[in-house]
Amino acid sequence: MKLANQVAIITGAGRNIGEEAAKLFASEGASIAVVDMDRARADKVTSAIVASGGKAKTYICDVAEEEQIIATVKAVAADFGRVDILVNNVAISDNKHLFEITKAEWDRVFAICLTAPMLFSKYAAKAMIDGKRGGKIVNVSSTSGHYGRGRAIAYTSAKAGVINLTRSLAIQLAEHNIRVNCVVPNKIGSPVGKDEFNPDRKVVNLRNRPGEPIDLARAMLFLVSDDSDFIAGTELFVDGGCAAMMPGGD
Numbered sequence: 001m002k003l004a005n006q007v008a009i010i011t012g013a014g015r016n017i018g019e020e021a022a023k024l025f026a027s028e029g030a031s032i033a034v035v036d037m038d039r040a041r042a043d044k045v046t047s048a049i050v051a052s053g054g055k056a057k058t059y060i061c062d063v064a065e066e067e068q069i070i071a072t073v074k075a076v077a078a079d080f081g082r083v084d085i086l087v088n089n090v091a092i093s094d095n096k097h098l099f100e101i102t103k104a105e106w107d108r109v110f111a112i113c114l115t116a117p118m119l120f121s122k123y124a125a126k127a128m129i130d131g132k133r134g135g136k137i138v139n140v141s142s143t144s145g146h147y148g149r150g151r152a153i154a155y156t157s158a159k160a161g162v163i164n165l166t167r168s169l170a171i172q173l174a175e176h177n178i179r180v181n182c183v184v185p186n187k188i189g190s191p192v193g194k195d196e197f198n199p200d201r202k203v204v205n206l207r208n209r210p211g212e213p214i215d216l217a218r219a220m221l222f223l224v225s226d227d228s229d230f231i232a233g234t235e236l237f238v239d240g241g242c243a244a245m246m247p248g249g250d
């Protein structure tokens with residue numbers, strides 16, 4: 001058991017990547033705070049973990065609201081006694097061109113994709129420090145944070161921010177024995193904001209298959225376990241090698 005006696009908060013754990021991480025971490029002994037704004041999704045994941053002998057509880061939270069983040073971290077620490085791990089997984093995409101997006105849409109994407117990971121890290125790190133055992137934080141960026149796209153003007157910008165947020169958090173929390181890293185997925189399961197998996201979704205990578213949520217969950221597990229003890233402030237591409245390929249290269 002790689003995460004025995006640890007308490008993990010996973011945001012956006014109601015489906016896809018967050019769901020798979022919650023189930024994998026639970027199978028490694030962690031107690032899971034299943035955080036999502038959709039109760040039906042979150043409860044389904046919590047019930048599945050409990051049914052297979054794990055520990056989990058649902059926390060309903062809109063991560064765009066600071067007060068709800070504060071209340072969630074406080075409730076998790078009260079219920080489970082501590083916080084050891086935070087996975088800032090939740091995101092939404094705008095899928096908009098510059099000339100279509102409104103300021104309100106831009107602000108919402110930034111609130112959920114960039115401000116929420118900062119705020120959750122702030123309050124969870126305080127709980128980790130109170131627990132006196134350090135901690136681990138994993139942020140979720142995207143290959144969209146490295147490359148421009150014809151659409152998703154806000155998502156690509158916010159995901160780029162997540163990468164440097166990770167570096168600054170890693171530096172600012174290092175003295176508290178809190179390691180912060182980030183994963184960089186590309187086309188995992190269904191697209192962000194969608195439920196249905198499309199097996200025909202076009203993928204260009206070195207593995208010649210779409211990524212699956214378990215691919216991400218395993219990388220997250222590595223980054224929150226002692227196996228990655230000497231790794232901090234970095235980004236791990238979990239993209240089938242997509243980012244290594246030069247567009248139009250031979």
Ligand SMILES: NC(=O)c1ccc[n+]([C@@H]2O[C@H](COP(=O)([O-])OP(=O)(O)OC[C@H]3O[C@@H](n4cnc5c(N)ncnc54)[C@H](O)[C@@H]3O)[C@@H](O)[C@H]2O)c1
Nearest residue numbers: 012014016017037062063089091140142185187188192193
């Ligand atoms: N799916 C991909 O192909 C892909 C590719 C690159 C990066 N990523 C990243 O991986 C992470 C997970 O993506 P996914 O595809 O599993 O997402 P998803 O859209 O399938 O699931 C997100 C979950 O977050 C919840 N949620 C949405 N807004 C919320 C809010 N304001 N407060 C609380 N919960 C909220 C939803 O209810 C949902 O259960 C994201 O950070 C995403 O950017 C995904």
